[in-house]
Amino acid sequence: MARLAVNVDHVATVREARGIDVPDPVLAAGLAELAGADGIICHLREDRRHIDDRDLRLLRDTVKTKLNMEMAAVDEMVEIALTVKPHVVTLVPEKREELTTEGGLNVTAQPDYYRGVVERLKNGGIPVSFFIDPDPEQVQTAQQCGGDIVEIHTGHYSEAGSESEAIVRFEKIKRAVESASGLDLRISAGHGLNYANIKPFGALPQIEEYSIGHSIVARAVLVGFERAVREMIQLVNNF
Numbered sequence: 001m002a003r004l005a006v007n008v009d010h011v012a013t014v015r016e017a018r019g020i021d022v023p024d025p026v027l028a029a030g031l032a033e034l035a036g037a038d039g040i041i042c043h044l045r046e047d048r049r050h051i052d053d054r055d056l057r058l059l060r061d062t063v064k065t066k067l068n069m070e071m072a073a074v075d076e077m078v079e080i081a082l083t084v085k086p087h088v089v090t091l092v093p094e095k096r097e098e099l100t101t102e103g104g105l106n107v108t109a110q111p112d113y114y115r116g117v118v119e120r121l122k123n124g125g126i127p128v129s130f131f132i133d134p135d136p137e138q139v140q141t142a143q144q145c146g147g148d149i150v151e152i153h154t155g156h157y158s159e160a161g162s163e164s165e166a167i168v169r170f171e172k173i174k175r176a177v178e179s180a181s182g183l184d185l186r187i188s189a190g191h192g193l194n195y196a197n198i199k200p201f202g203a204l205p206q207i208e209e210y211s212i213g214h215s216i217v218a219r220a221v222l223v224g225f226e227r228a229v230r231e232m233i234q235l236v237n238n239f
């Protein structure tokens with residue numbers, strides 16, 4: 001049985017659209033845990049476009065399962081992680097202009113740099129996950145850099161334009177998962193997974209955990225919409 005870790009970034013995105021204090025990703029995290037989520041994930045971006053420092057601190061104080069902090073492998077974030085001490089850190093690439101994380105981290109391009117970042121985090125007692133493309137070379141380098149976990153990027157699979165393309169991209173994920181399970185690494189996967197495209201992953205029991213955000217927040221808006229409208233009708237009808 002695989003685990004589900006829920007990414008609450010886009011609850012904060014809705015909040016930031018108004019610049020006020022609701023909806024609160026910290027409350028959403030508590031509700032996700034009440035629903036049975038095995039972990040909570042948030043991405044503290046350099047530009048703080050959704051999750052901010054207050055969210056991260058409160059999530060660390062209130063999450064009862066496991067808080068996974070996604071972050072760029074830069075000094076500012078390493079310092080914050082070493083202070084806040086999430087249960088795990090996921091290193092991701094980050095570009096200011098992107099809408100969401102676009103590709104996996106290119107660990108093989110700078111292995112010495114990433115080894116140094118992992119060492120600092122692990123000296124602070126924080127296990128490290130590398131978010132990488134489904135590429136056996138990246139998997140191997142992530143392990144050589146001291147990574148404990150590899151999160152296989154499923155975004156290209158989820159964006160496939162046809163079923164045959166999805167099959168080809170899924171096979172790539174499968175090969176990366178197989179190469180990771182031959183090494184001393186835990187395996188997770190995420191990005192772009194939704195209620196339909198997750199089904200083939202039943203064939204990959206080596207994946208211990210799924211990191212899912214946008215599709216859950218998108219569904220929550222719709223499944224909760226009717227109740228939210230009824231509650232407001234109740235109020236205005238009772239004037």
Ligand code: PXP
Nearest residue numbers: 101131190191192211212213214
């Ligand atoms: N994993 C990583 C490393 C991510 O950056 C994201 C997006 O924040 C996710 C998983 C979740 O992706 P999605 O929101 O598409 O479910």
